[in-house]
Amino acid sequence: MGAGSSSWDPFSLCSGPAAPNSHVSNQVVHPHAHEFIAEADEVEEAMMQEAMCQSLLANEPEHEDLKAALSQSLRPSPPPDPGHTEESLRLQALLDVLGMKRLDVGSTNHSEEGTLLSNQCFYLAIARSWLASVDNGSGMLVRDSALQLKREIEASVFCVRGDVGELGDEAEAYTDYLSCVVQGQSPASASAITDLAIAIFASSLGGIEAYQGKGYGALPRAQQVSNLALVWHRPGHFEAVVAADGGKMDINLQELIDLAESQNVVAAVVKA
Incomplete structure (x- = not known):
């Protein structure tokens, strides 16, 4: 991806591990086994929460206020969606003209140690749209x-910005972080990230x-x-924008x- 000096190429992740040597034990542990286990635990917990919710609601059929409170406490609410505002409809119309669609890729990922991380929708959305041409954004590659x-x-x-307290494994991300990236003043300046363009449909x-x-x-x-x-x-919340078939659109930033x-949508570009 990008210039030859880039130190990080996500497409290298597609390469499988080297074949084990003959003296290695026949017992093979999948390199992402801990992630599968964590995801299974998360699904199991969600099912238990749902079962508990159904049980409690069934036992209190006549108390609507209690039912509403139980439902709200046991079922996490999705990120708020303002619905069809004039502004969002204008952008949606642009997506329709371009043959694009929104794709919700969730908000959880795993750390290098396999710890479940929340508030990751910003990075997941960028990765899914960027890598849409690779098997329609292969799940593990995107993660x-x-x-x-x-x-x-x-x-x-x-x-x-210096010592920014808002950063952290599960800290919410903001689009203005990207204004720091385009300056290319960090160790990441040698990475493929400086060859990216990221367009936010606000x-x-x-x-x-x-x-x-x-x-x-x-x-x-x-x-x-x-x-x-x-x-x-x-x-x-952030969502990826991809082609109608889930793949990559044949368009660059200036064309976008x-x-x-031309569709009366205001656009601004921040450059280094």
């Missing part, structure tokens, strides 16, 4: 790349905020298409901006 994006984006924020504003990395403009068009990530933001403006 691994999202975690790497998180580490490098937060490193850029720390480098530019549904509450009805416009597009784009952040162009230092190396993006020098790339050939085909590489610019590959290195463009599209993200939909609504209050409290031109089409947006």
Whole structure:
């Protein structure tokens, strides 16, 4: 991805592990076994919560207030969606013209140690849109790349802003973090992240905020298409924007901006 000096290439994650030597035990542990176990535990916990909720609600059929309170406490509410506002409809119309769709990729990921992390929708959405051309965004590739994006984006924020208390494994991310990335002043400046362009469809504003990395403009068009990530933001949540079939759109950042403006959608680009 990007310039030859990039230290991180997510496509290298597609390569499988080397064949084990003959003296290694025949017992093979899947490299992501801990993640599968964690996900299974999460599903089991959700099923237990649902069963508890159904049991409690069934035993109190006539107390509507109690039923509502139990339902709210036992079933986590999804991120709020303001619905069809004039601003969001304007952006949705642009997606329709472009043949794109929103894709919710969730908000949980795993750390390097296998710990479940929440509030990861920002990084997951970027990774899923960026890597949409690879088997429609293979799940493990997206997860691994999202975690790497998180580490490098937060490193850029720390480098530019200093000791930022809002950073952390489960801290909520903000789009203005990307303004730190495009400056290329952190250790991540040698990474493929500086060759990316990330366009945020801000549904509450009805416009597009784009952040162009230092190396993006020098790339050939085909590489610019590959290195463009599209993200939909609504209050409290981020979603990937992909082609209608889940794959990659054949469009670069400048073409997106031109089409947006032709549809009366305001677009702004932040560059280094």
